[in-house]
Amino acid sequence: MTSRTHAIRALSALAGTTAKAFAGTRAKAFAKAPAIAMALAAILTLASCDIAGNLVHDDNVVARAAGEKLYRTTLESYIPDGTAPADSARMAQQYIQSWASEAILLKKAQKELGKEGRDVSREMEDYRRSLLRYRYEQQYINDRLDTLITEAQIKDYYEAHSETFTLARPIMKVRFISFFKDSPYRAEIIDLLPATGGGGERDLDSLALLSAVRYIDNSDVWTDAAVLSREFGTDWETMISQLRSNYIIMEGEDVRAAYVFQIISKGKAPLEFCAPTIRDNILSARKRGLLEKLEQDLLTEAQDKKDFVIYGDE
Helix, strand or coil: CCCHHHHHHHHHHHHHHHHCCCCCCCCHHHHHHHHHHHHHHHHHHHCCCCHHHHHHHHEEEEEEECCEEEEHHHHHHHHHCCCCHHHHHHHHHHHHHHHHHHHHHHHHHHHHHHHHHHHHHHHHHHHHHHHHHHHHHHHHHHHHHHCCCHHHHHHHHHHHCHHEEEEEEEEEEEEEEEEEECCCCHHHHHHHHCCCHHHHHHHHHHHHHHHHEEEEEEEEEEHHHHHHHHHHHHCCHHHHCCCCCCCCEEEEEEEECCCEEECCCCECHHHHHHHHHHHHHHHHHHHHHHHHHHHHHHHHHHHHHHCCCCCCCC
């Protein structure tokens, strides 16, 4: 066979035959078959007719590479139920290409590497030991970790480590919105961004629901300038340079606007902003303490049971 068209036709015929043969109880599983056939047809434009011949002889195999076979059931399990046919075809094609690439590379590695290079037993054993240790440590921590952190503990940590909470860039309390340039509510939205409480804020929420592409109200939460700048599609320095009378407004394909209620540009970060980081730090310290205690307890227990001996010690 020399014509790729013949190969694709053979594959299409295979898909139809398979679907009929397994109708009924296998109907749900083979609902994806047409999409997979589409993907395989695309793959065959780059493949030889030998693969098509292989598929015709074994209707459970959808691809072969480097002596390995990819079965239809494996491919179907990769594609979620309910996926649109076009998306299924694309996902199937990507999976086949990735699977083939890995199989071919592995075969090449086994051929080119010497006996010592192919021996991965030591690395596998190291990985096995590390994985077992990690799993036990996580189980030990989960069973014993005290996750309760009081406001007093957070404040004490903040005061004891105040030098570590210097701002690297500005933080702000801000309300952000983006909307299409041709929105008939542009002026109203901009005017209402500073609203706090009452009808003004409710009107803004209603307008945002009608025309906003994205709406974020962090008017009472500190936000890192770098985080907000991503909403504007730029760096935080450029964003801050556009601050005028508490407004930041930038236009491109759409309008992106923010009203800054408060801003701290430098100095010590407020406790409110640091609290999430402090909670993480306290939990991390507790975890380290538990693991250190575990290690010491196990060593002591092993010594007491004569399960750990250093020869030559007096």
